[in-house]
Amino acid sequence: MDKKLHLISLGCNKNLIDSEVMLGRLRAYTLTDEPKSADVLIVNTCGFIGAAKEESLRTIFSLHEQRKKGSLLVVSGCLSERYKEQLMEELPEVDVFTGVGDYDHIDELVKSRKSRFSAGTYLINNEERVITGSNVHAYIKLSEGCNQQCSFCAIPSFKGKLKSREIASVVKEVENLAKQGIYDFSFISQDSSSYLRDKKIEDGLIPLIDAVEKISGVKSARILYLYPTTTSNALIKRIITSRVFHNYFDMPVQHIDEVMLKKMKRGAGAERIKEQLGLMRAAEGSFVRTSFIVGHPSESDEEFETLLAFAKEFEFDRVNIFAYSDEEGTAAYDMADKIPTKTLNLRLKKIENAVKKNTQKRLLEQVGKKVTLVIEGESSEHELLLGARRLECISEIDGEVLINESEVEGLKTGDMVEGFITERAGDKLLATVTKRI
Numbered sequence: 209m210d211k212k213l214h215l216i217s218l219g220c221n222k223n224l225i226d227s228e229v230m231l232g233r234l235r236a237y238t239l240t241d242e243p244k245s246a247d248v249l250i251v252n253t254c255g256f257i258g259a260a261k262e263e264s265l266r267t268i269f270s271l272h273e274q275r276k277k278g279s280l281l282v283v284s285g286c287l288s289e290r291y292k293e294q295l296m297e298e299l300p301e302v303d304v305f306t307g308v309g310d311y312d313h314i315d316e317l318v319k320s321r322k323s324r325f326s327a328g329t330y331l332i333n334n335e336e337r338v339i340t341g342s343n344v345h346a347y348i349k350l351s352e353g354c355n356q357q358c359s360f361c362a363i364p365s366f367k368g369k370l371k372s373r374e375i376a377s378v379v380k381e382v383e384n385l386a387k388q389g390i391y392d393f394s395f396i397s398q399d400s401s402s403y404l405r406d407k408k409i410e411d412g413l414i415p416l417i418d419a420v421e422k423i424s425g426v427k428s429a430r431i432l433y434l435y436p437t438t439t440s441n442a443l444i445k446r447i448i449t450s451r452v453f454h455n456y457f458d459m460p461v462q463h464i465d466e467v468m469l470k471k472m473k474r475g476a477g478a479e480r481i482k483e484q485l486g487l488m489r490a491a492e493g494s495f496v497r498t499s500f501i502v503g504h505p506s507e508s509d510e511e512f513e514t515l516l517a518f519a520k521e522f523e524f525d526r527v528n529i530f531a532y533s534d535e536e537g538t539a540a541y542d543m544a545d546k547i548p549t550k551t552l553n554l555r556l557k558k559i560e561n562a563v564k565k566n567t568q569k570r571l572l573e574q575v576g577k578k579v580t581l582v583i584e585g586e587s588s589e590h591e592l593l594l595g596a597r598r599l600e601c602i603s604e605i606d607g608e609v610l611i612n613e614s615e616v617e618g619l620k621t622g623d624m625v626e627g628f629i630t631e632r633a634g635d636k637l638l639a640t641v642t643k644r645i
């Protein structure tokens with residue numbers, strides 16, 4: 209058959225897993241990086257905020273311009289789910305539309321060349337997937353949807369309510385991947401610390417950690433997307449005592465001013481958030497990342513200054529900073545006092561500078577330390593420099609380590625090695641490899 213498939217996965221790592229399931233369903237196709245030669249082109253879109261929506265549309269139009277005659281252009285994912293009627297009317301270029309409910313049926317949609325929007329959100333349950341991006345690391349989805357009501361967020365409107373996988377389903381997937389040589393796992397969802405709450409189980413991540421620790425071949429793991437109101441001290445302590453899960457804490461806080469936290473409907477107050485972050489920071493060798501939203505409706509200069517002061521005071525290893533995006537269907541969309549773009553951009557600049565200072569300070573503190581690294585292949589800097597990451601980190605979001613010296617020959621992608629951080633170069637680290645692990 210030798211039909212060719214070109215797939216672009218946009219947005220978050222949860223979307224990436226759904227794309228990998230589609231690759232699993234379309235295994236009969238040969239993957240191509242060349243849109244011009246593809247028989248089927250798929251864009252798995254993101255519909256979270258303005259910038260992501262624009263990128264999705266740009267990608268659709270770009271593929272349409274490049275596609276060959278008779279090829280099939282498929283648009284799936286969150287943008288398609290959120291704006292199905294509008295897109296189907298306004299984008300005649302697209303042959304097949306689907307949303308977030310049919311990833312495991314993509315082969316049928318491609319065969320029938322018909323659009324389909326099944327009710328509900330697809331949640332992987334050990335369907336075959338093609339792991340992309342690494343031969344030793346895989347993202348594992350814990351749940352879909354979200355029960356939180358953050359004022360600025362449209363995700364619950366198109367992904368629905370929280371729906372968790374059974375622990376047995378997660379364990380089976382991790383076991384299968386570990387048998388294929390994957391030894392490092394990142395557990396993700398929209399709201400990971402609420403895992404199993406839809407099944408009336410509090411702190412569902414604790415029994416999950418217990419179960420994953422028993423799986424042979426799992427050497428390393430972390431959890432992303434903790435939510436303040438459902439992240440207990442017991443969970444933080446369980447992560448700290450785990451022999452497999454790193455002291456890697458990803459908890460988007462979005463803001464720290466009491467009034468703004470209430471307006472954002474975040475549920476937890478500043479003191480509780482600071483207590484949680486304090487426990488995380490105090491953990492040995494901890495890596496703490498978060499995200500801030502700047503410019504939420506009615507954010508006063510004082511409230512922004514509170515966030516800025518906190519960004520200077522608390523030394524996060526990494527912070528994602530988002531400009532507020534006015535999303536219809538969210539509570540914030542109907543709020544008054546939208547922040548003028550000029551003010552918003554000024555605030556963004558201030559907080560980006562503050563965060564950058566701390567991130568670089570944290571990186572500098574790594575110099576001289578003995579670390580465990582995972583070789584990731586050719587670096588992004590130079591073909592002669594190997595790229596790597598600290599075992600506890602994810603290179604796409606936590607930064608790259610450049611290997612400029614090695615006492616070990618024949619290093620390959622996926623190798624776990626020991627070494628020393630020798631230097632900081634901008635937001636990257638340089639290291640010397642001393643031995644293979």
Ligand code: SF4
Nearest residue numbers: 354356358361363398
């Ligand atoms: S936790 Fe809040 S920001 Fe995250 S998906 Fe749920 S509603 Fe959106």
